[in-house]
Amino acid sequence: MRSVICHFFNEAYLLPWWLKHHVPIFDHGVMIDHGSTDGSADLIRHYAPHWRLVHTRLMKFNVALNDLEVMRYEEELPGWKIALNVTEFLINAIPLPDIEKYCVEKKSDGFGCSGFVAVDLKPEELPRHEESLLLQKPWAFDDNRITGAQQRVDAGLTSIPERNRFYHRDHVGMYLPGRHRSFHPASTRRNPDVLVVHFRYSPWNAQALQRKMQILDRVDPKDLARGWGIQHASKADQLERERQKVMPLAEDLREHPIASRSAVFKTA
Numbered sequence: 352m353r354s355v356i357c358h359f360f361n362e363a364y365l366l367p368w369w370l371k372h373h374v375p376i377f378d379h380g381v382m383i384d385h386g387s388t389d390g391s392a393d394l395i396r397h398y399a400p401h402w403r404l405v406h407t408r409l410m411k412f413n414v415a416l417n418d419l420e421v422m423r424y425e426e427e428l429p430g431w432k433i434a435l436n437v438t439e440f441l442i443n444a445i446p447l448p449d450i451e452k453y454c455v456e457k458k459s460d461g462f463g464c465s466g467f468v469a470v471d472l473k474p475e476e477l478p479r480h481e482e483s484l485l486l487q488k489p490w491a492f493d494d495n496r497i498t499g500a501q502q503r504v505d506a507g508l509t510s511i512p513e514r515n516r517f518y519h520r521d522h523v524g525m526y527l528p529g530r531h532r533s534f535h536p537a538s539t540r541r542n543p544d545v546l547v548v549h550f551r552y553s554p555w556n557a558q559a560l561q562r563k564m565q566i567l568d569r570v571d572p573k574d575l576a577r578g579w580g581i582q583h584a585s586k587a588d589q590l591e592r593e594r595q596k597v598m599p600l601a602e603d604l605r606e607h608p609i610a611s612r613s614a615v616f617k618t619a
Contacts, residue, residue, distance in 0.1 A: 355377045358420070364559065367480040383405055383421070434524060434530050441545070443614075466512065467549065469552060470492065487554075489605050506597060
């Protein structure tokens with residue numbers, strides 16, 4: 352079985368794209384609702400009626416406790432699994448069953464997926480839910496490409512890559528806070544044929560900015576004091592400055608040697 356675990360809060364804007372992209376990829380999904388009031392749950396029931404929709408046990412969005420909750424559901428799921436946010440889209444140049452078979456043959460429990468950060472180079476063009484978001488907003492950069500800590504900071508990035516994900520068949524992902532890194536030894540070996548595109552600076556419109564800033568009141572103040580989840584405290588003008596800094600880094604995924612071979616681009 353192939354499963355995805357995702358937690359969400361008021362994601363009605365992105366969910367139609369996210370669900371239509373991932374339901375064909377995964378046999379099963381666990382969607383953890385953090386108290387949405389915008390009809391997100393109804394969208395999941397519509398697009399993924401065979402997936403599991405659950406309510407979080409957390410009163411506040413606490414990074415470490417959220418990761419533990421995700422792993423609790425991972426532990427119940429046999430087979431292959433990955434934890435993604437609604438902003439993250441998995442794309443693969445080689446069929447996942449073939450990659451999984453190779454891992455089994457090599458006695459590996461999983462692999463890392465390189466994180467790409469999407470940047471909207473044409474914000475005036477509003478995307479439609481009827482068409483893939485990746486096709487409408489195909490610009491992104493590899494978060495692992497810039498390796499120098501100061502170079503990353505100068506570009507408006509964190510000092511180390513933060514968007515990689517772990518695709519695995521173990522009981523749990525053994526995650527560090529945020530689930531972008533793991534203690535599992537297999538997580539450091541990134542498979543070049545599987546990417547995760549994070550729509551951080553794309554699409555770039557009023558609806559997307561509103562969803563970015565809505566969660567701040569739900570973040571545990573202790574997390575903010577630790578420097579965890581501080582991206583949720585960013586204001587619109589700060590986010591725009593960040594987008595301007597990373598725009599020169601973006602490339603068209605339709606021309607990327609790996610991404611261009613994924614089903615979403617090959618069938619366009």
